[in-house]
Amino acid sequence: MRRVLALALASVLLAPGRASGDESEEARLRARLEPELATPVIEVVRSAAAQGLPTAPLVARALEGASRQAGDAAILDAVRRYATGLAAARRALGSTARAAELDAGAGALMAGVPEDSLASLKRARPSGSLVIPLVVLSDFVARGVPVADASNAVLAATRAGAADPALLRMRERIHERILRGEAPTGASREGLRELLMKTPGTPKERGSREPREKGRP
Amino acid sequence: MNGDERWDDDVRVEYQLPIEGEEQARDRAIRRLRRESATRGIGAWWVDPDALRMRPALAAACVFAVLLIGAWSGAAWMASRGARAPLPPIATLPSGSTAVTFVFRAPGATRVSLVGDFNGWDPDATPLARATTGEIWTAQVPLQHGLHAYAFVIDGRDWEPDPSAPLAPVATFGRRNSLLVVGEDRAL
Numbered sequence: 453m454r455r456v457l458a459l460a461l462a463s464v465l466l467a468p469g470r471a472s473g474d475e476s477e478e479a480r481l482r483a484r485l486e487p488e489l490a491t492p493v494i495e496v497v498r499s500a501a502a503q504g505l506p507t508a509p510l511v512a513r514a515l516e517g518a519s520r521q522a523g524d525a526a527i528l529d530a531v532r533r534y535a536t537g538l539a540a541a542r543r544a545l546g547s548t549a550r551a552a553e554l555d556a557g558a559g560a561l562m563a564g565v566p567e568d569s570l571a572s573l574k575r576a577r578p579s580g581s582l583v584i585p586l587v588v589l590s591d592f593v594a595r596g597v598p599v600a601d602a603s604n605a606v607l608a609a610t611r612a613g614a615a616d617p618a619l620l621r622m623r624e625r626i627h628e629r630i631l632r633g634e635a636p637t638g639a640s641r642e643g644l645r646e647l648l649m650k651t652p653g654t655p656k657e658r659g660s661r662e663p664r665e666k667g668r669p
Numbered sequence: 670m671n672g673d674e675r676w677d678d679d680v681r682v683e684y685q686l687p688i689e690g691e692e693q694a695r696d697r698a699i700r701r702l703r704r705e706s707a708t709r710g711i712g713a714w715w716v717d718p719d720a721l722r723m724r725p726a727l728a729a730a731c732v733f734a735v736l737l738i739g740a741w742s743g744a745a746w747m748a749s750r751g752a753r754a755p756l757p758p759i760a761t762l763p764s765g766s767t768a769v770t771f772v773f774r775a776p777g778a779t780r781v782s783l784v785g786d787f788n789g790w791d792p793d794a795t796p797l798a799r800a801t802t803g804e805i806w807t808a809q810v811p812l813q814h815g816l817h818a819y820a821f822v823i824d825g826r827d828w829e830p831d832p833s834a835p836l837a838p839v840a841t842f843g844r845r846n847s848l849l850v851v852g853e854d855r856a857l
Contacts, residue, residue, distance in 0.1 A: 484789070512786035515786075515789045516818075518790070519784060519789075519792060534841075565838075583816055587835050590836070591848070594838050595836065
C-alpha cells in the first residue's frame with residue numbers, strides 16, 4: 453500500500469514537470485516555425501518522446517533550420533533523420549545510454565559510422581561515458597578521415613584504455629597534422645600511433661600496426 | 670706642586686706637542702681621497718652601499734610605482750597581442766551547469782554573435798563583446814552539462830564554426846557546427 457502511495461505521489465509530483473517541459477518545447481517550436489511545419493515537427497518530437505528518446509536535439513535541429521532560413525521540407529527531413537539516428541544510436545549503445553551519448557551517437561551514425569562500431573565502442577568502455585570518444589570520432593570524419601580509419605583509431609585508443617584527455621590530445625594532434633597538409637588517413641594513423649606509444653600498459657609494437665576488428669573495414 | 674701634579678703636567682705637555690710627520694700624513698690622506706673621488710665612475714656608485722639614502726616611506730612609494738607601471742605595461746602588451754582580458758565571473762550558475770567562455774577571431778567584423786542549441790539558435794540572443802584589439806570577440810555563457818552544437822554568426826550573415834573545436838560530422842543545413850562537451854572531464 454505504501455509503495456502504491458509513493459508511486460502515486462511521485463507521479464503527481466513528476467507529471468507537471470514533464471508536461472511543462474514538453475509544452476515548453478512545443479511552444480518554442482510553434483513560436484518559431486510556421487504552423488504547417490510546426491505540426492509535423494511536433495509529431496516527430498512526440499513520437500521520439502514516446503520511445504524514450506531525447507527530444508531536445510530534435511527541437512534544436514528544427515530551430516537551427518529556422519534560424520538558417522532553411523526550407524520547410526529540409527527542416528522536417530533533418531528532424532526525421534535525426535530521430536532515426538537517435539533510435540539507431542540507442543540500439544547500438546543500449547537502453548542505458550545517456551541523452552548526450554545518444555545525441556553524439558546519432559551524429560556519428562548519420563555521418564556513415566556503422567552501428568557495429570558504436571557497439572564496439574560500448575564494449576570497449578562499458579561503464580564510462582562515450583560522449584567524448586563519439587565526438588572525437590565525428591570530428592575525424594568531418595575533417596576527411598575515412599569512416600573506417602576514424603572508427604578504427606578511436607576504437608583502438610579506447611580499447612587501449614586511453615582516457616578522455618588522451619583522446620582529446622590525439623584529436624588536436626591529428627587536426628594539426630591535417631592543417632599542415634598531411635593526408636587525413638596518414639594523420640589519423642600517426643595520431644593513433646603516438647597515443648598508443650604514450651598509453652601506459654600498451655605494447656609498443658601495437659603502435660606500429662592498427663588493431664582492427666575481424667570482419668570490419 | 671707635588672709629584673703627581675707635576676707628572677700630570679708633563680703628560681699634558683707631551684700630548685700637546687705636535688707629532689712628527691702628522692701634517693704631511695694628513696695632506697697625503699686628503700690628496701688620496703680627492704684622487705679617489707675623481708676616479709670613481711657611475712659604476713662604482715651602483716655598488717656603493719652608502720651611495721643612496723632614502724626615507725622608508727619614499728622607498729615604499731617607489732616600489733609601488735614600479736609595480737603599477739609593470740602591471741600597466743603587462744596589460745598593454747597582452748592587449749596588443751590580442752589576448753582576452755579576464756572576464757568577470759558569473760555570479761550564480763544553475764545547478765549542473767558550467768560557465769564557458771567562447772572566443773572568436775573575426776577581423777573586420779562589426780557584430781559577432783553565438784548561436785547554439787542552448788539559445789535556440791537565435792542570432793540576437795548572445796552577442797559577443799569586442800576585445801581591446803577589435804579582432805577578438807568573447808562571450809561567457811552558462812551551459813548545462815552535456816553535448817552542445819554551436820556556431821558564430823558574423824555581421825548577421827555568415828555562420829562560421831569554431832576553428833578550435835571539434836566539428837559536427839554532418840552539415841545538416843549547409844555548414845557544419847562545432848561541438849562542445851560540458852561536464853565530462855572538462856569543457857571540450
